[in-house]
Amino acid sequence: MLTISQAFVVLIIFLLIIEFFKLRKACKQFPPGPTPLPLLGNLVHLNFQFHRDLLMELAKTYGNIYTLWFGWTPVIILNGYQAVKDGMTTHPEDVAGRMVSPFFRAMAKGKGIILASGRSWKQQRRFGIMTLRNLGMGKKGLEYRVQEEASHLVEFFVNLKGRPVDPSFPLFHSISNVICALVFGYHFSDEDETFHELIRVTENLFRFGGSFVHQLYEIVPWLMCRLPGPHKKALSCYDVLSSFARKEIRRHVERGIPNEPQDFIDFYLAEMEKSKDGVKPKYDEDNLVYVINDLFLGGSETSSTTLYWGLLYMVVNPDIQGKVQKEMDTVLGPSQLICYEDRKNLPYTNAVVHEIQRFSNIVFVGMPRVCVRDTILLGFPVKKGTIVMPNIASALYDPEQWETPREFNPGHFLDKEGNFIPREAFLPFSAGHRVCLGEHLARTELFIFFANLLRAFTFRLPEGVTKISTEPILGGTLQPHPYRICAIPR
Incomplete structure (x- = not known):
C-alpha cells in the first residue's frame, strides 16, 4: 500500500504527464518550436531569461517564425527583417491588438495608448497623433523647442569646463523637457525635486x-x-x-x-467637455492619466537612452567622432x-x-x-487572441541586411x-499599425x-580611465553601464 504522501507524488506525476501530452497536442496548432514542459513552458530552453540573442539562436533551429510557451501561453516569435516586416505589415489590422499581460494590466488597466487595445486604443492614438500635430510635431514650432533644450544641454556641459560627468541625468532632463512642454505646458528646472522623483520612478x-521577477x-x-x-515597488512607481x-x-x-489650448492636457480636457454627453464618453480622466504616462515614459526614456549610448560610442x-x-x-x-x-x-x-539607433537597439x-x-x-493559420512578438533586434542585426551587423x-x-x-531593415520604431507614435519627434x-x-x-x-563597457544592462530598455566622460570644448 502507498502512503498518502507517496500517492500524492504519484498523482502529481500522473497529472504532469497528462499535461505534457496536452501541450504536445496543442503545439500542432502553432508554428514549430521547442517542446514545452508542463508549468514552465519553454523557460528552461531560455535559461529563464528572455534575451534577444537566445531568440535569434532558436530561429536557426526552428525557422524565422516559431512558437515559445510561457507557462500555458503560446507566443509566436518573428525573427529576421523579412519575417518581422511581413508579419507586421501584410495584414496590419489583424495583428494590431496589444497583449495586456497580468503585470501591465495591474499597472495601466489596459488604458492609455501603449497598453490599450481595440476601439479605445484607436481613439486615444488617433487623438494623440492629431493633438501632437496641432502642437507642432513635424513643424518649426516644435523644432524650436528641441533646439532650445539642446542649447541648454550644451550650456550645462560648458559650465563643467571639462570635468568628468555621468551624462545620464542631463540627457534625460533635456529630452524629457521637450515632451513636458508639449504635455504640461512648462519645463522643469535642474533642481526641481518633483522632476528628480519622476526620474527616479521612471528608472525603477x-x-x-x-527582470526575472517581472517574468515570474x-x-x-x-x-x-x-x-x-x-x-510591488514597480507598481508603486507607476502610481507616482x-x-x-x-x-x-x-x-x-x-x-x-x-x-x-496651449498643451496636450488643454486639448484633451476640451475633448472631454465635447464628449461628456455621450452614452459612454470616449475621453475621460483615467484615460488622460495613462496617456500622459505613456507620453512621458515613451518621450523621455527611449531618446535619452539612445543619446546615452551615442556619446559612449x-x-x-x-x-568616427572626428569625421562627424x-x-x-x-x-x-x-x-x-x-x-x-x-x-x-x-x-x-x-x-x-x-x-x-540600430546598434544600441x-x-x-x-x-x-x-x-x-x-x-x-x-503561411501559418493563426487564431484570434494569439500573441505575436516581433524580434526587432533580429531585423536590426539581420546578417542578410547589414554588412557588419555586430559592428558599429x-x-x-x-x-x-x-x-x-535609408535602409528598409531599419525598424527601431517597429512597423505596422503599432508603429511608434512619436517617431518624427x-x-x-536625436539629430x-x-x-x-x-x-x-x-x-x-x-584621465586615467582606459576601458569602458559597451555591454548592455537588461531591463525595460537596454541601458549602458553607468559611465563618466569629459566634454572638452572645441
Missing part, C-alpha cells in the same frame, strides 16, 4: 521590466500579487507617475480651458542654428545617428501584439559616394541634440 520601472509575475500573477518584492498626472490635470481644470570610436565634427565644420557656419533639415547636407552625421524585442481576428501569418559601422547608411541611404531630437553636442565638444574618457 524600466529596471524592473524584463506574468506566469503566476495570482501568487505574486500576494507577495512582497520588486514588483499617475498621481503627478492627476495633479497636473487638476491644475489645468482649476485654471480653466483657454480658447486656444563616440568615446569608443574617436575616429569635420563634416559639420565644413558644412555649417560657426553660429548657425542646427535644424532637422540640415541632415540632408550632413550625410555622415545622419548616418552615425541612425547607426547609434534599446528596445530589444518589440512590444507583443495580439491577433484581433483569425489570420494567416507567414555608419557605412551601413552610406553609398559609395558618401550619400545617405524622436528622429528630430539636433547629437549634432549640437558634437559641434560644441569632443567627448573623451576621464
Whole structure:
C-alpha cells in the first residue's frame, strides 16, 4: 500500500504527464518550436531569461517564425527583417491588438495608448497623433523647442569646463523637457525635486521590466500579487507617475480651458467637455492619466537612452567622432542654428545617428501584439487572441541586411559616394499599425541634440580611465553601464 504522501507524488506525476501530452497536442496548432514542459513552458530552453540573442539562436533551429510557451501561453516569435516586416505589415489590422499581460494590466488597466487595445486604443492614438500635430510635431514650432533644450544641454556641459560627468541625468532632463512642454505646458528646472522623483520612478520601472521577477509575475500573477518584492515597488512607481498626472490635470481644470489650448492636457480636457454627453464618453480622466504616462515614459526614456549610448560610442570610436565634427565644420557656419533639415547636407552625421539607433537597439524585442481576428501569418493559420512578438533586434542585426551587423559601422547608411541611404531593415520604431507614435519627434531630437553636442565638444574618457563597457544592462530598455566622460570644448 502507498502512503498518502507517496500517492500524492504519484498523482502529481500522473497529472504532469497528462499535461505534457496536452501541450504536445496543442503545439500542432502553432508554428514549430521547442517542446514545452508542463508549468514552465519553454523557460528552461531560455535559461529563464528572455534575451534577444537566445531568440535569434532558436530561429536557426526552428525557422524565422516559431512558437515559445510561457507557462500555458503560446507566443509566436518573428525573427529576421523579412519575417518581422511581413508579419507586421501584410495584414496590419489583424495583428494590431496589444497583449495586456497580468503585470501591465495591474499597472495601466489596459488604458492609455501603449497598453490599450481595440476601439479605445484607436481613439486615444488617433487623438494623440492629431493633438501632437496641432502642437507642432513635424513643424518649426516644435523644432524650436528641441533646439532650445539642446542649447541648454550644451550650456550645462560648458559650465563643467571639462570635468568628468555621468551624462545620464542631463540627457534625460533635456529630452524629457521637450515632451513636458508639449504635455504640461512648462519645463522643469535642474533642481526641481518633483522632476528628480519622476526620474527616479521612471528608472525603477524600466529596471524592473524584463527582470526575472517581472517574468515570474506574468506566469503566476495570482501568487505574486500576494507577495512582497520588486514588483510591488514597480507598481508603486507607476502610481507616482499617475498621481503627478492627476495633479497636473487638476491644475489645468482649476485654471480653466483657454480658447486656444496651449498643451496636450488643454486639448484633451476640451475633448472631454465635447464628449461628456455621450452614452459612454470616449475621453475621460483615467484615460488622460495613462496617456500622459505613456507620453512621458515613451518621450523621455527611449531618446535619452539612445543619446546615452551615442556619446559612449563616440568615446569608443574617436575616429568616427572626428569625421562627424569635420563634416559639420565644413558644412555649417560657426553660429548657425542646427535644424532637422540640415541632415540632408550632413550625410555622415545622419548616418552615425541612425547607426547609434540600430546598434544600441534599446528596445530589444518589440512590444507583443495580439491577433484581433483569425489570420494567416507567414503561411501559418493563426487564431484570434494569439500573441505575436516581433524580434526587432533580429531585423536590426539581420546578417542578410547589414554588412557588419555586430559592428558599429555608419557605412551601413552610406553609398559609395558618401550619400545617405535609408535602409528598409531599419525598424527601431517597429512597423505596422503599432508603429511608434512619436517617431518624427524622436528622429528630430536625436539629430539636433547629437549634432549640437558634437559641434560644441569632443567627448573623451576621464584621465586615467582606459576601458569602458559597451555591454548592455537588461531591463525595460537596454541601458549602458553607468559611465563618466569629459566634454572638452572645441
